[in-house]
Amino acid sequence: MKRFFTPTLFTLAFTSLAACLAIPSVSTADHHEEGAHATTADVDIPKQAVAVLFPTEGNDVRGVVLMEQKGSDIALRGKVINLTPGKHGFHIHQYGDLRSVDGKSAGGHYAPEGHDHGGPDSDARHAGDLGNITADQEGVAEFSMTVKKQKVHLLLGRAIVVHGGEDDLKSQPSGNAGPRVSLGVIGVANEEHGS
Structure with missing residues (x-):
């Protein structure tokens, strides 16, 4: 079976996954100090994230x-x-799983509330429905x-996917947007790295 990753891409993806799963460590000394207890309040919730897209x-x-x-938005x-x-x-x-060469191992759209597919401004839509990005004549899409x-922290470990065609924002279950490219x-994200 052909695999999506070259050894270099596998190393990059594994490093990225390891960063996603990294949990701040608490030293043994912290546990034994009188009155010191590690709680979830001591762990910073990530405010920034990054996805490097591979073909x-x-x-x-x-x-x-x-x-x-x-605030409440991203x-x-x-x-x-x-x-x-x-x-x-x-x-x-749904999944940050890049094992299949066609991208299908990433599963369907992230939809924790079970809504139908829709546009990003629809009242009921998948949480992962971001609509479309538009590429210029040189094939470049810059967007905001x-x-x-x-x-942000609820999306960590999931995947961002770009499709080969336009999302019509209504067809079920995914907008008839074509293959995953x-x-x-x-x-x-490493906040010190900058943009």
């Missing part, structure tokens, strides 16, 4: 997506290259959007 088999679509918590921005000109479905998918009523795992 699925037969494609060369790549990009980077950045997320930052802004400010999302990014750049994707090597697309065909026009609109492309853009979604958060607000994901309403969503938390690029995807990446959402991981905790």
